[in-house]
Amino acid sequence: MATAAGPPTANGFHYADWEDRYYHVDQVLDRPGPRTDPDSFMAGAAVKNFLRDKCKILVIGAGGLGCEILANLALSGFKDIHVIDMDTIDISNLNRQFLFRPKDVGQPKATIAAEYIMKRVPGVTVTPYYGKIQDKDDDYYMQFNLVICGLDSVEARRWINATLVNLVDRENPESLKPLIDGGTEGRDLSFRYHVAPHRSEGFKGQARVILPTITSCYECSLDMLNKPTVFPICTIANTPRLPEHCIEWASVLEWPRVKGETKLDTDDPDHIQWVYDVALKRAEEFKIEGVTWSLTHGVVKNIIPAIASTNAIIAASCCNEAFKIATSSAACLNNYFMLIGTDSVYSYTFEHEKRDDCPVCGGESLEISIPESWTVERLIEMLVERQDIQIKKPSLSTPTKHIYFQAPPQLETAMRPNLEKKVSELVPEGGDVIVTASTLPFNLSLRITYT
């Protein structure tokens, strides 16, 4: 085989692959397998050309999953890779984020990761962006063929999911961007499916494929996610029993009382030390054992254990799906894979179903039944709390009038009296309420009935 010079890379120059560079990958690109769809798989030059010269992929997150994802994509033959991450490197990242070294601590993850990949895998362009996904607009996301997320935040996943669903234009097939989402931080569906709710942390993760508007989206599964542990404020204040209760008391109640305007910085060892000392004193007072520096740090910073091997498994699953989607060399996952490694190797592959009343991809209004006596304020409380909605600071309106807006301040002040009013005075039986929030790029439509 002759050395082939492809079209210009994103840098504008040609990079010649050495002969047999893709000896391994080419075995599955040169011929189909028994389960390959013959109509979509263009074996040989066509598929290789698309993968290596045309396909543009976005990686969101350059942390535990992101580092692995970038290396896997580069070796698989993706040559135009973009990566977004808003974080800088911390020493506790080094036990798994293998593109970073002690000298990189404090540097942006996206930049260092991109440089490392380009140095190690010649001919691959990785374009970093050190910032937030919300900084980018629809035109930016439109340029990619695929998006892979390696995040540990539910909010960020909801944002990118809704953005990609909104991008879909039925007239334009290119507007459908498959979203592959990996996670190892425990906000998965394992509790819902009665497997390993708590102790398998660190050894557990999931990968899912979302074809926006076609398959179940991230928002469709929101109410089924494992919930983080929350300690009731009255327990913390009045009846502490666990060391965690004392730590929460110190960080949530005592810190603002004593420190006033100074915000608790969970990365500042002096701040953690203060919380630790205060928590320890309270624990001694109540004869509660077990407050340590490490536990304090873990509770205050909401630390979730993480190891290299689990990230490797989940990142590899995500990249394998990206590779299969980009090449059609095999069908992609439909649509959810979870793996738990604490007791032998357990995994579960299943299709998570689309929700017709999903606020992002469903199209139908969500039916809500509330007492006739409820005020607007009470309705807002419910919207914040409900597991399938979870909207922080929602603004409400009907198709004809505004009910309550969180911002700007003048509007908020003007509409504040509405909070005391009954919903039933503002919205007729069976009427619609549109809910919006600045943190989420979608409108939730509620149909209100009264009991």
Place this chain on the structure above:
Amino acid sequence: MGFDISHDINAETATTHVQPDTKTRRYDRQLRLWASMGQSALESARILVIGASATATSILKNLVLPGIGHFTLLDHALVSPGDAGNNFFFDGPTSIGRNRSEEAVRLLAELNDNVHATADTRDVADVLASDPSYFFGFSLIITHNLAPVLLTRLADLLWRNSSSPPLIPVRSAGFLAEIFVQFHTHEIIESHTETAPSIRIDKPFPALLQAAQALEFDSMDTTDHGHIPYVYILVRALDDWKAAHNGLPPQTHAEKQEFKSILNAQRRTSDEENFDEALAQAYRAWTPTVVPPHLVELFADTATMPPTPFGHLLIALRSFSERPPHVLPLNATLPDMKSDTESYVHLQNLYRTQAGEEREQFRSLLRAPVDSELVDLFVKNAHGVQLLKGARYGALDALPEKLVMHLNSLTRETATHLAFSALDAWRSSPPRQTGGPTERELRDHVVTLIPRTELNEKELSDAIGEIVRAPTADLPNVAAFLGGIVAQEAIKMITRQYVPVNGYCVIDLVDTWTGVLPS
């Protein structure tokens, strides 16, 4: 090899009160899982990996990052152009023509200064022939796509001696893979089981029963009443029930409902959370605290108890459980529950005191001296301890009845396993063919393992077809996936925490599933 707990206690008390040192901060996210004891086991481990493939270096990466003590990478081959294209631990085309183990070790060692690494450029065939004792200098051995004849020789060598290091052979081709963990026995104290230990509502120890009956529910004010721990509520309700029912707990569905309505009737107000908890936990009143089935099974087979501290501990645990009330030593950990601080702390102390007494009773049953801290650890984790009995690599393929049984219940896993065994048979059958195997050739090998009539056409074609498509492909994503799976198993074997795969773990990344074939 035993459980080494010497590093544990001092290290933890020393780091309790102050900000941790650099090393602890680096490993913080994993120390929260396997603690300093697991970490020191990793730091004492010496791992041998045979073959510097993309899969092998991915596995090593995930062992170097968490800080194993030492690894040796054994490979005499030179980096090919294909190797340079799919292995992140070669330096692109500049590595081509250099020794595979030396190149990979150089780049893997960069990941963690604390890890000692050696490149061994000898041919494994020569080492097996001339220096078999070499392999006994390691605590774990991993191979990837090792030539079948050499793998069998290595597996047999290790199997002959029960104190040999465990062996993890990995096979992969294209989107399919299989791993095995070979060990004679494997002792686990900290299995990190999902099952919580019993809090003995059904068999309350005297101090607990006394404390529960001493409470004056009726004279309490509303606040106190709403803060009685559900443990007291249940223990007392059950004791009263048994007094009225010939000493028996609620048994029929109707009785259980009646028991619950008795609990409900004790509520002062409808929103008492402690009574909500008591109702939710009421099943504990009629679920007898017994020795977990996996331990009953283990106790029945004491002839094979290992002559190790763990073996002595197991024998003592059996003796303990043979005495009334036929339970394991009480666990000192009490779950959180609705309560005021004082009641909870008092209840917790009752459990701690009783657990301490039972631990001393347990200690007196030991027939050989065992390190005191190891005894404490064992008792604390007694309900989850495991002694796994493993099998020789390849033994399953000589058991056609077992294969047929597996084929019925674990069809795709067994079919994929058979396809790999057929590939190995093809690779070792002389004369060595050029090019890859054909479907026909692999099928011919499969029917030497299992009767033709038992074969399931679809699953077998799916597996064989993928292997024929890419018989030598070490795909980057599959390598990375295996890198994670195998490293997890290696960590479990080394730390003796969590439960490793006992048998074959079969992986299909066409349809994205994994399954386990017991050996």
